[in-house]
Amino acid sequence: MDSEQSFLANYNLSDYDRPSVTADVAAFMIRAENTGSYRKNPENKLLLLLIRRGGHPFKDMWALPGGFLQRGETVEQCALREIEEETNVKPVSILPVGVFSQPDRDPRGWIISHAYASVISEESVRQTGRDDAADAQWFAVSFTCGDDGSYHLTLSYADITLHAVLQAETTHFRRTSFRIIDSGGLAFDHAAIIAAALSALREEAKHYDAIFDFLPEKFTLSALQRVQETIMNVSVLPANFRRMVSGYVEETDEYVRGGGHRPAKLYRRKAEPL
Amino acid sequence: MDSEQSFLANYNLSDYDRPSVTADVAAFMIRAENTGSYRKNPENKLLLLLIRRGGHPFKDMWALPGGFLQRGETVEQCALREIEEETNVKPVSILPVGVFSQPDRDPRGWIISHAYASVISEESVRQTGRDDAADAQWFAVSFTCGDDGSYHLTLSYADITLHAVLQAETTHFRRTSFRIIDSGGLAFDHAAIIAAALSALREEAKHYDAIFDFLPEKFTLSALQRVQETIMNVSVLPANFRRMVSGYVEETDEYVRGGGHRPAKLYRRKAEPL
DNA sequence: CAAATAGTGTCTCTAAGACAATATCAC
């Protein structure tokens, strides 16, 4: 009968078969683009960061940023590290999306991926983000649901357009997973990961939880509403939106002037929603 | 410049440092225990399956069933396999709870765990489950929240009582994780996994989504209500509960008699809630 | 009949959606 200490001294994990473990991150940002008129408010575009693969497999195709889990870090820390390495920006928040472990999902071998969605504010990218790497680009996102449970994911940057088609499948506990019909030129199973990340992001936005991280500390309520509408892809009446978020924000005494219309009060996220 | 084929032929994943990967499952069951009176309905007990560890580390302590991911299966399939190996019952449903990857969580080394909650019906355990293994037992669960965000998890079976204390910590996106204050004699970080699984189960039960899996195909609405109340640890007025689940169930033409009171109609889960 | 559960009806309150109306700026 041996002690725990001697057991552990003789224990060798490498006796067992092990997969490689990665974290892949769908990093989202919203860019406010000015309209022609000095009166009108800017229009929002939802953007997703993609990396052009330099090597095999899926060479020259676009993929989510990600990388292998390193010893001494958690999977979440790995995801944060990867996104920071790629953008030089610390994401405001990170959200677990799911584990992708189909044995054949990676032609290199047995690799399971932990998917995360992360939110990056435009402000932080302007301040510290490098936009110089040609292999990393922000793609405009369109994600629409057909009436038969099919989803269309369109990612576009300059003259590049990736169009993926997915089929939503409801698993237990009304969770949905996405089966790839057409990867649209995205590497690995990343089309399905992106779809899952967008669904997770929308689920959070429902409760006004992901939307603040896209904006600077102080914001107008209409800017917050545009973020909400950009993510959810539906529009809300301003009066109702104000009432609904009123519990999550607090006034400041500052205003935004110069818009050719009534100045808007700046708000701040309230620490304690209730 | 080499082709993708030759790249993959020379690619060797074992060049990289890899963790071991496990799935751990919190399997829940509800047992209806008859009261003394012939009139009264049975009382429900929420049960959790624990395994007494036969070897180091944490020898002789209680732990969640689980095991290493095998080549060729997904993490979810691994969780299902582990719970089926242990109980001889195929769980009705399985729910991802989180990934636990703190580097020091397992004294054997670098092991990351994928936690699942699963629901098993009492009926299926009575039919095919072996209850003979002395190292696998169903523990009665009590999980209560203090007013300061501390949680008390009490697991009891016969004369064994495990009492763990945890601190809830709200991470981003109002997800809560649990920090172990006192493991209460549970192995590894399983106290935190169990707390997370119970929280996830309650979250599902809010939408009447996990509760059907505890019951046989046909059930009375009051039995369904007792399941809901057992999981959520709150009581509801019968009239309101009936109205709220009315969209999720459909009538059968069968009745349960012999209860010393008005017979109850049996219901069935409705396939399409809306 | 008594005790217990099964099942229905209805009141109130709140929250969400729709919409009307006013306020305030820059040009």
Place this chain on the structure above:
DNA sequence: GTGATATTGTCTTAGAGACACTATTTG
């Protein structure tokens, strides 16, 4: 003034919680 957004108020409707009431069985 005009065109745009900012902001407030109110009407209606749907759903949740509370509660009163009826129905039905078995010892």
